Amino acid sequence: MRVIYESAELLAATAAARLAVTLADAQAVRGTASVVLTGGGIAAKLYSALRDAPYRDAVDWSRVDFWWGDERFLPTGDPERNETQARAALLDALPVPPENIHAMPATDGPDGGDPDAAAARYAAALAGPFDVVLLGVGEDGHVASLFPGHPEVDITDLTVSAVRDSPKPPPTRITLTLPVLTSAREVWLVAAGAGKAEAVASALSDGPVPAARVRGAERTLWLLDAAAASRL
Numbered sequence: 001m002r003v004i005y006e007s008a009e010l011l012a013a014t015a016a017a018r019l020a021v022t023l024a025d026a027q028a029v030r031g032t033a034s035v036v037l038t039g040g041g042i043a044a045k046l047y048s049a050l051r052d053a054p055y056r057d058a059v060d061w062s063r064v065d066f067w068w069g070d071e072r073f074l075p076t077g078d079p080e081r082n083e084t085q086a087r088a089a090l091l092d093a094l095p096v097p098p099e100n101i102h103a104m105p106a107t108d109g110p111d112g113g114d115p116d117a118a119a120a121r122y123a124a125a126l127a128g129p130f131d132v133v134l135l136g137v138g139e140d141g142h143v144a145s146l147f148p149g150h151p152e153v154d155i156t157d158l159t160v161s162a163v164r165d166s167p168k169p170p171p172t173r174i175t176l177t178l179p180v181l182t183s184a185r186e187v188w189l190v191a192a193g194a195g196k197a198e199a200v201a202s203a204l205s206d207g208p209v210p211a212a213r214v215r216g217a218e219r220t221l222w223l224l225d226a227a228a229a230s231r232l
C-alpha cells in the first residue's frame with residue numbers, strides 16, 4: 001500500500017500516530033512490541049512528532065524493544081549516529097528501560113573499531129521477528145545501509161553486516177540485511193522531498209534499487225509526501 005500526503009509534516013505526524021497504534025495493537029495481541037528505527041531527516045521529524053503527541057501514552061513503553069536497521073560506525077554519542085538522533089528526538093523522553101534499547105555497537109564499544117566483530121555481536125543479540133521496520137530511502141534508492149551495487153544487498157547468510165566504502169558518509173557502517181528486514185511483520189518506507197522522487201519511482205516499478213527489494217511479511221507500506229511521489 002502507498003499513501004501520499006500533502007507535506008512532509010503531515011507525513012511525519014500520521015506516521016507517528018500509525019506507529020503508536022501499531023505498537024499498542026502488537027502489545028494487545030502479543031504482550032510486547034518491537035520496532036526497528038532508521039536514521040535520516042524524515043525519521044527525525046517522525047520521532048519528535050511521536051514524542052510530542054499526547055496519544056503516545058497509549059503505548060506501554062516499558063514493553064517495547066527498540067532496534068536499529070543501520071548505524072554509522074562512530075563513537076557513542078557522536079551527533080552523526082542514528083542512535084544519538086533517536087535518543088534526542090524520542091527515546092530520552094519515553095519511560096523505556098535501558099535494556100530495551102538495542103543500539104548497534106559504537107567504535108568505543110567492546111569490539112573497538114572492528115565493524116565485522118560489532119556486526120556479529122549485534123547479530124547474536126537480535127531477537128525478531130519485528131513488528132515494524134522503519135526505513136528512510138536514499139536518493140540513490142538505498143535503505144538501511146544497503147547501497148545500490150554494494151555486496152551487502154545480496155547477503156543471504158548473515159542477519160547483520162559491516163559496510164565499508166559507503167557512498168553516504170561516514171564510510172563505515174553496520175546494517176541489517178534483507179533476510180532479516182523482510183522477516184518483519186510490517187516494513188514502512190518513509191520518504192519526503194523531490195530528491196527522493198526518482199528512487200521512489202524506481203522502487204515502486206521494481207527497478208534495480210535496494211528499496212525495491214524490501215517487503216514486510218504481512219504488509220509493506222510506502223509513506224510519501226507529494227514531492228517524493230511526484231514521479232509516480
Ligand SMILES: O=C(O)[C@H](O)[C@@H](O)[C@H](O)[C@H](O)COP(=O)(O)O
Nearest residue numbers: 039040041042136137138143144
Ligand atoms: O544512516 C543513514 O543515513 C540511514 O539510516 C539512511 O538509510 C537514511 O534513512 C536514508 O539515507 C534517508 O535519509 P534522509 O531522510 O536524511 O534523506
